[in-house]
Amino acid sequence: xxxxRVIGAAAxxxxxxxxxxxxxxxxxxxxxxxxxxxxxxxxxxxLVAASSRFEGGMGWGLHANEIVQAAGExxxxxVNVGGACAAGAVGFHTACGMIASGQADIVAxxxxxxxxxGFIPRPPGSxxxxxxxxxxxxxxxxxxxxxxxxxxxxxxMHDYGTxxxxxxxxxxxxxxxxxxxxxxxxxxxxxxxxxxASPTVSDPLHLLEVCAVSDGAAALILASExxxxxxxxxxxxxxxxxxxxxxxxxxxxxxxxxxxxxxxGIGHTSELLQAVDRAFAMAGIERSDVDLIxxxxxxxxxxxxWPEMLGLAAPGQMDxxxxxxxxxxxxxxxxxxxxxxxxxxxxxxxxxxxxxCECVWQLRGQAxxxxxxxxxxxxxxxxxxxxxxxxxxxxR
Amino acid sequence: MHSTAPLAVADGxxxxxxxxxxxxxxxxxxxxxxxxxxxVSCRNPDCRDKNIEECRLSPKGVLYSWTRQQYxxxxxxxxDDWKPYLIGLVDLPEGLRVLGMxxxxxxxxxxxxxxRVECLALHADSDGATxxxxxxxxxxxxxxxx
Numbered sequence: 001x002x003x004x005r006v007i008g009a010a011a012x013x014x015x016x017x018x019x020x021x022x023x024x025x026x027x028x029x030x031x032x033x034x035x036x037x038x039x040x041x042x043x044x045x046x047l048v049a050a051s052s053r054f055e056g057g058m059g060w061g062l063h064a065n066e067i068v069q070a071a072g073e074x075x076x077x078x079v080n081v082g083g084a085c086a087a088g089a090v091g092f093h094t095a096c097g098m099i100a101s102g103q104a105d106i107v108a109x110x111x112x113x114x115x116x117x118g119f120i121p122r123p124p125g126s127x128x129x130x131x132x133x134x135x136x137x138x139x140x141x142x143x144x145x146x147x148x149x150x151x152x153x154x155x156x157m158h159d160y161g162t163x164x165x166x167x168x169x170x171x172x173x174x175x176x177x178x179x180x181x182x183x184x185x186x187x188x189x190x191x192x193x194x195x196x197a198s199p200t201v202s203d204p205l206h207l208l209e210v211c212a213v214s215d216g217a218a219a220l221i222l223a224s225e226x227x228x229x230x231x232x233x234x235x236x237x238x239x240x241x242x243x244x245x246x247x248x249x250x251x252x253x254x255x256x257x258x259x260x261x262x263x264x265g266i267g268h269t270s271e272l273l274q275a276v277d278r279a280f281a282m283a284g285i286e287r288s289d290v291d292l293i294x295x296x297x298x299x300x301x302x303x304x305x306w307p308e309m310l311g312l313a314a315p316g317q318m319d320x321x322x323x324x325x326x327x328x329x330x331x332x333x334x335x336x337x338x339x340x341x342x343x344x345x346x347x348x349x350x351x352x353x354x355x356x357c358e359c360v361w362q363l364r365g366q367a368x369x370x371x372x373x374x375x376x377x378x379x380x381x382x383x384x385x386x387x388x389x390x391x392x393x394x395x396r
Numbered sequence: 397m398h399s400t401a402p403l404a405v406a407d408g409x410x411x412x413x414x415x416x417x418x419x420x421x422x423x424x425x426x427x428x429x430x431x432x433x434x435x436v437s438c439r440n441p442d443c444r445d446k447n448i449e450e451c452r453l454s455p456k457g458v459l460y461s462w463t464r465q466q467y468x469x470x471x472x473x474x475x476d477d478w479k480p481y482l483i484g485l486v487d488l489p490e491g492l493r494v495l496g497m498x499x500x501x502x503x504x505x506x507x508x509x510x511x512r513v514e515c516l517a518l519h520a521d522s523d524g525a526t527x528x529x530x531x532x533x534x535x536x537x538x539x540x541x542x
Binding site: 144 | 405406407408409429430431432433434435436439440441442460461462463464465466467468469470471472473474475483484485487491492493494495496497507529530
């Protein structure tokens with residue numbers, strides 16, 4: 001396989017933009033990514049889009065086609081990928097494959113999303129089918145997504161003695177980073193007291209411990225090593241990229257299912273472990289080499305649990321790292337220097353690409369007030385509906 | 397307690413056998429895996445035959461964890477006289493971990509407690525019939541008399 005480099009990165013601001021379509025956000029963001037790479041629309045040989053269920057794509061998930069028809073008709077390959085919240089990582093993986101295989105020298109990947117307000121509901125038009133866990137979770141118990149994370153959080157409190165204050169401090173850390181990120185939706189810091197005083201969503205999780213839903217867009221430009229060198233791009237290597245799905249026997253109760261079949265020896269959230277293990281194997285580096293991570297903090301539980309699940313911290317160690325402030329950009333294990341989902345709100349198909357953009361800016365030393373000191377390895381990890389896991393390791 | 401068999405919010409969710417509530421799932425006869433809700437196949441990648449049939453799941457389990465859901469969920473969830481309620485995750489002896497409402501006070505709910513399945517009235521349909529879901533209650537709570 002040919003090596004792949006990241007030569008451009010751009011992201012829209014996150015928020016709620018009633019007067020802007022996802023297509024307008026996509027075109028503006030992709031344009032910024034082209035500028036960042038120093039290339040023109042005509043230089044693109046392929047466009048991979050993370051396809052949204054909520055808006056655009058001509059109703060068929062054809063988001064890449066919609067973009068080139070609106071902004072750059074020059075016959076390129078368009079690939080539209082699903083993956084729900086992990087779609088951006090699946091799209092990045094797909095675009096890397098197009099370059100690694102030699103099919104193309106410059107490919108862009110984009111996710112642009114406008115989310116409906118409130119709890120993410122059941123897709124309209126879905127059949128009432130007893131075999132469908134999503135149907136059962138709504139009609140039989142009304143289990144919202146935060147309820148799943150809250151159940152995990154309470155179990156962690158039981159297993160490790162994690163306190164509500166520690167979880168609140170994880171949210172405080174995210175918002176401190178978000179306050180230093182001009183693209184974040186929420187750019188104000190908060191205190192543990194404010195987090196714990198915010199309304200309970202699903203006990204023990206409070207409103208400020210659960211990610212909102214936002215509108216947003218992010219894009220990356222990938223190139224072969226030779227084209228990257230010709231363009232004089234800052235050398236960011238796509239050293240490892242992995243996608244994966246779940247294993248039979250995974251103990252996790254996965255949104256939107258209502259039952260798991262736990263079996264001895266199978267890791268929790270196995271789709272994520274598959275993706276991350278593949279990314280590490282491809283990159284040929286160790287866990288201890290990672291300088292920062294961008295993970296899907298749908299709630300404060302993930303901030304504590306995921307680094308341990310991924311082998312970046314020992315079981316139960318994250319409580320101490322959060323308590324000591326070691327997940328801050330200048331800490332031992334910087335987690336989400338971007339501010340994470342808790343500062344951005346989730347714009348599903350764009351979110352995994354925003355994570356990768358942040359990794360790029362950090363490695364380039366362009367992260368301004370939230371800069372991790374001199375990072376050489378940055379890693380992203382994301383989870384999506386349908387037991388989709390995705391992870392990217394970038395190096396310089 | 398139930399003069400007529402309670403109607404479920406979804407057909408095939410649970411059954412009432414001689415007054416006792418049982419979750420309806422699927423068992424794979426080839427590899428002995430159990431699933432809930434009913435499934436169209438067996439998920440075990442090492443199982444080739446995937447010879448499945450409908451089954452009744454064990455009524456008793458152990459509470460793995462729980463939450464109090466404080467906000468009203470969107471449709472298609474319906475609950476008359478809605479108020480915050482508990483949702484729990486329960487380990488059944490078949491190797492299944494099942495999510496469901498808990499019909500118990502928050503002060504009663506404890507990780508590791510023994511629970512059993514029951515049914516719970518959720519809402520009245522337009523024709524006046526009451527729809528029920530399954531739920532878990534403390535195992536030592538007396539069973540309703542048929």
